[in-house]
Amino acid sequence: MSLAVLIPLFPLIGFLINGLGFRRVPKSLVGVIGSAAALASFACALSLFLNFSGQPEVAHIFDWITIGDLNISMSFQIDQLSLLMLLIITGVGSLIHIYSIGYMHHDEGFGKFFAFLNLFLFFMLLLVLGSNYVVMFIGWEGVGLCSYLLIGFWNKNTNYGNAARKAFIMNRIGDLGFLLGIFLIITHFGTVEYADVFSKVAEGGYESGDKTLMYITLLLFVGAMGKSAQIPLYTWLPDAMAGPTPVSALIHAATMVTAGIYMIIRSNVLYSLSPETLEVIGWVGTATALLAASIGLLQNDIKKVLAYSTVSQLGYMFMGLGVMAYSSSFFHVMTHAFFKALLFLGAGSVIHAMSDEQDIRSMGGLRKKLPITFITFLIATIAISGIPPFAGFFSKDEILAHVYEHNKLMWVLALAGSMMTSFYMFRLLFLTFFGEFRGTHEQEHHLHESPIAMTAPLMILAVLSAAGGFFNLPHIFGGHASLATFMEPLFAQSHVEAHAPDEATEKMLMIISVIAALVSAAVAYVIYVSKKAVPDADGTETGLQKVVYNKYYIDELYDTVFVKPITALSNAFYSFVEFLVIDLIVEGIGKLVKGIAGEARLVQNGTTGYYIFAMVISIAVMLIWGLRIFILG
16 A cells, blocks of 8 residues: 555655756756656556455555544545546556657746646545545645646736636635535534445435435535536636646546546445435536537637537536446546547647647648647547547447436437537547648748657557547447446445446447437538638627627626626725725824824933923823822822
């Protein structure tokens, strides 16, 4: 278990070296130190995974807080879920670190960037390793802080600073729900340790629909909504594109946004007894998947398209959680980490070649100049679209099959979202890599494939995006559903998980899903390759198209309903406090003391007349005081 302690320790050491000495550590070593820290953590995680006995183990580090019967310890838990998360975080995270050496090489904040990346990794590892909700919450808050630092990394740009602040504040709203959920767990169970809480639930005779469990799970879900960008707390994630592209890959694929999914799977014992909460989760996920996919149809910023695809894919994961398909949702977490990291890093390669241009309307024909980027991006596009035999097909179709068994309407909406996903992803691919180049002559002159530090991670992720689905090959294809089998012990206390449809129905659903994806891809090909259509300039949209292009004006709605009134109230409060407390009380007292001191100073100015006057006044005061005492006895 000493390896479990080393896993988060390596990124922390990397942060301290690059963070405290980023002006002294040679630039040639900064990226090596940061990447080596991530790779060392991956090696430890892989060793733990290969030597795992199958039984959960807890490494107690120290007792942190003891209040009466409540004891909160700093301790790590190694089980099936934490091991899988460790491999995803450190594996994909290491590739992103290596990629960043090439992508950020010329940035003046190179050392600071790697320090923040390592710190991000440390807190995410702490989040998934903790054996109780408080340690999880520390990691939860830590990744929120790091997202703020990395989204606003180029803080000289005011818009980037605003995006970082937006992410930080919206996540704090969700975090309040998570914190209240923890307080309710402490109040009701007297402990925050997962094993103790779940044992008390399993042995306590709790029935499905228990109100206390419903309140706890709803509050925890509010936290998950913020961190994993679900309606209504999703608008921060597209704005997170303000950060450097490797940050987008780290947030969207390997770390932060999967935290909410992890928390619900970890708490499956509580959620399985809360059908009302599960229903809410399922429908929120469905609405988010559909809304984000529709917005992605008309976006022209390469990173914004991918951002809305992340929000949509997270919706599918929550859909799966809502029907208790926990292992299927986690399977999609894993495959999504592969192809979404690949998509973002591929987008970064395009942006790097295009001299920081992100508008796909100014691209075209890049497959000739960026062959490795194109092939890997194509693989990721096929994977996210759910086309076999690539990774996304197996994981997304598992979720859709479970959803079909639970609610047919939810399945229809999920299928519609899947069709939109295929369309906007192939639209992105065709506008970027096919047709004629639409940029400037200067951009065309500088087009080149990215260096090996950037393309090597792309190729590794491409292999995982293509073959990752075979980690959990379903029985209908002759597989053994290895991932689901490995995760089974996690759900032993829940006594329930979603039922998959029969084999014939599952095959039918897969065929429908694949046909839908292929038709959407074909439509995109006809429009953007055969007919060579290019989206119009901004501001030319009309009707419903304008509403969708402007993201249904939800940001403007939030700004009008929440931001402006709160800002006005805070300004009014500030002005009131500034006038009453600062001007009248603080400064008033200061002026009064200064005035009295100024007058009193005159009796010490060396003039005999002032001294005599002071003596007379003092004697008179003493006589009056003495006479008063004499008269009053």
